[in-house]
Amino acid sequence: MNILSPSILSADCARLGEQIHLTEEAGAKYLHIDIMDGAFVPSLSYGLCVVESLRKATNLFFDVHLMVVNPIRYVEHFAEAGADLLTVHLEACEDVAATLDAIHANGMKTGLALKPQTAINELEPYLDKTDMILVMAVNPGFGGQKYIENTTERIREARLLVEKSGLPIDIEVDGGINGKNVRSVMEAGANVIVSGSAIFNGDITENTRTLMKVLEEEEILLSKQEKK
Numbered sequence: 001m002n003i004l005s006p007s008i009l010s011a012d013c014a015r016l017g018e019q020i021h022l023t024e025e026a027g028a029k030y031l032h033i034d035i036m037d038g039a040f041v042p043s044l045s046y047g048l049c050v051v052e053s054l055r056k057a058t059n060l061f062f063d064v065h066l067m068v069v070n071p072i073r074y075v076e077h078f079a080e081a082g083a084d085l086l087t088v089h090l091e092a093c094e095d096v097a098a099t100l101d102a103i104h105a106n107g108m109k110t111g112l113a114l115k116p117q118t119a120i121n122e123l124e125p126y127l128d129k130t131d132m133i134l135v136m137a138v139n140p141g142f143g144g145q146k147y148i149e150n151t152t153e154r155i156r157e158a159r160l161l162v163e164k165s166g167l168p169i170d171i172e173v174d175g176g177i178n179g180k181n182v183r184s185v186m187e188a189g190a191n192v193i194v195s196g197s198a199i200f201n202g203d204i205t206e207n208t209r210t211l212m213k214v215l216e217e218e219e220i221l222l223s224k225q226e227k228k
């Protein structure tokens with residue numbers, strides 16, 4: 001199933017609730033929330049209080065991306081705040097398996113993210129504990145960056161790894177996704193699409209509907225191909 005996950009990193013903080021509702025009304029089912037600590041990545045962003053406040057305002061599926069050092073420290077707190085899926089970076093964990101186990105133990109789905117420089121095959125030991133792989137298409141830490149072109153091949157590698165495992169793992173891509181490149185990343189194997197600037201810059205409702213339409217068209221096309 002193809003899923004659009006609008007990233008609020010590009011939203012207007014003064015109108016956050018209003019803009020989130022616009023994406024929801026336009027058909028989005030997920031909300032991508034980036035948490036940055038200023039250590040694993042150079043920037044600071046939203047924290048627990050924002051997740052907790054937004055949980056009271058929407059029933060969207062909270063796709064929370066932790067860009068923090070040793071994220072196991074915060075797993076329980078984000079579960080209490082209302083996260084549905086908690087993605088951690090392989091590079092940031094002291095014990096990757098224990099961190100993923102803790103996320104599941106707290107009732108959330110697990111995501112495992114990789115920086116653009118990290119080899120895709122480093123995911124392999126943890127696939128049985130992973131619900132979603134996040135392939136970063138930019139260096140994490142800032143919104144509005146340009147898509148790194150070799151990400152498309154990395155998505156193909158991740159899809160092959162998942163197919164080889166036989167496990168029902170989603171593949172998410174985040175960074176520089178817009179109407180011009182979204183089809184190529186989906187054709188490569190991504191089914192969860194994070195988009196920030198392409199949604200929140202301009203007409204949010206129309207931007208969301210446009211990307212949703214592409215996701216729906218690609219899902220129909222894939223279904224027809226599988227039936228042949």
